[in-house]
Amino acid sequence: MKAERKGLWLGFVGVAIFALTLPMTRLAVGTPDAPLMSGVFVALGRAVVAAGLSILFLLATRAPWPRRQDWLPLAITSAGVVFGFPLFTSVAMRHVEAVHASVIVGVLPLATALVGALLHRQRPSRGFWICAALGSVLVVAYALLRSGAGLRLHVADALLLAAMACAALGYAWGARLSQRMRAEHVICWALVIALPLTLPLAWWTAPGTALPASAWAGFAYVAVFSMWIGFFAWYRGLALGGTVRVSQVQLVQPFLSMLFAVPLLGERLDALTLAFAVAVIATVFVGKKMPVRTAPATAPVLSPAVEPR
Structure with a gap:
């Protein structure tokens, strides 16, 4: 229980850091009327900066090379x-407000829990699946209502939904690796x-004018x-408290993102946005209460008993 409690607190620290991602990305990319950095540069450039810090950190901590079986999970992460997540969100954030995007993020806790459950050979109950489907329907309904294009989903909303899927995948695999690596x-x-790809692409898309x-x-x-510090707390929290449980700490992320967006970007909260955010979070809250059984292992998996190096 002590490890689980610590995992939940570390997860909250990570979520608090991530909650500023959408408003800060909007600050960097600008709006359609006043564009600033390209979304591609923000996504890849931030990865290059974080990779440089990572190299220094790995050298300072004398990190061992990943084992052979770790390279594929690292590539998926x-x-x-x-x-995936940085590219989709950075491109989308020029076309939607951070408050709007925060509602889409409301589906991320269930998505992360779902991928984590599948990855760790767990069997969510029917109630869990119903809540997952309902949360997704609410998110898509909100996006359609706000798209201003009838029953067509705005391209930016589709990108944000794709970003949530990528984040869930990266979170679950990163948490699994964190059970045997720091x-x-x-x-x-x-x-x-990722640096051999991110560095040249970031260089090629770098802004050529003063910003x-x-x-x-x-x-x-x-x-x-x-891209860097937030994951220190987040992956450690997921490893200690369990992906399915700690992922639910993301319940607070949409609200935090909305609150940050108001003073940073001058955006406003309306009743419809707040209502959908509460509804999505409610489905996640109910979903996490649904039983999730662990299936008998039929193949070797990364053992949670392995102490991080």
């Missing part, structure tokens, strides 16, 4: 949280192995905190 080393190696300090401040935050 990298695909989810270094490429949590800090997981995100560091995931960033380093306001606020844009660079937003970029600096997502590079140092969202």
Whole structure:
């Protein structure tokens, strides 16, 4: 219970850091009327900065090389949280407000729990699946209502939904690796192995004109905190408390993101947005109460009994 409690607190620290990601990304990419950095540069550039910090950290802590069986999980983690989630959100955030995007993030706790349950050979109950489906329907309904395009989903909303899927995948695999590697080393190696792709692409998409300090401040935050430091607490929390349980700490992330977006970006909360956010979070809260059974293991998996190195 002590480890679980510590995991929940570390998870909350990670979520609090991640909650600023959407507002800060919006600050960096600007709006359609006043564009700043490209979404591709923000996504890949932040990974390059975090990779540089990771190399220094790995050297300072004398991190061992990942084992042979760790490279594929690291590649999957990298695909989810270094490429997929940053790219989709950074491109989308120029076209939607952070308050709007925060509602879409409301589906992430259930998505993470779902992937974690599958990865750890657990069997969610029918009630869990119903809650997962209801939460997803609410998110899509909100996106359709706000799209202003009838029954067509806005491209930015589709990108945000894809980002949630990538995040869930990267979170679950990173948490699994954190059971046998130091949590800090997981995100560091995931960033380093992506560097041969992120560095040239970030260089190619770098802004060629002067930008306001606020844009660079937003970029600096997502590079140092969202892409690096936040994962130190998040992956450690998932490893200690369990992916399915600790993922539910993300319940507070949409609300925190909304609260940060109001003073940072001058956005406002309306009754519809708040109502959908509460409804989505309610489905996640109910879903986490549903029983999840563990299936008998038929193949070797990463053992949670292994102490992090």
